[in-house]
Amino acid sequence: MGYRIERIGAGDWERLKAVRLEQLLDTPMAFVETHEAALGHPESEWRDRAAAVNGPGRVGLVAVDGDGGEWVGTMLTLPHPEEPETAVLIGVWVAPGHRGRERGATDALLDGVLDWARAEGKDRMVLRVHEANDRAAAFYRRRGFAFTGDAQPFVLDPATVTLRMSLALG
Secondary structure, rough: OOEEEEEOOOOHHHHHHHHHHHHHOOOOOOOOOOHHHOOOOHHHHHHHHHHHHOOOOOOOOEEEEEOOOOOEEEEEEOOOOOOOOOOEEEEEEEEEEHHHOOHHHHHHHHHHHHHHHHOOOOOOOEEEEOOHHHHHHHHHEEEEEEEEEEEEEOEEEEEEEEEEEEOOOO
16 A cells, blocks of 8 residues: 655645544544534634645645545644744644554655655754653654653643653754
């Protein structure tokens, strides 16, 4: 099974909405909004999100199943508000049937995001992973990310924490 890695376009708001709702049901600990909240967003919010995802200092990528054209994964970045040389990885998700090293979707998405960050002159990428998301943490460690020691309460459940991970891009 092959995947194409593509940028999310401003006109992709309906596909972005559908995949976001699927993400929030599948892995709620990985995102900072609830499925219920996302269901309540008006069309204008989804259009704005799709338009902004590839704005200045950002990239939004999707893994497209080469067999059916379905969006099966996403990775996005934001500029770090205090560290201009750092990209922040967010919106990471791959559909359950497309997960795993042997499938390659997650690696292909991360390769695309890292290529973009290096081309933008970034020297580091950071992310936050929920303490209970062992699968994601293992993937990031395999790809060279390391825990920084920074932990912050998870927005949706302050009794749990998210852990910061970092990767040098040199």
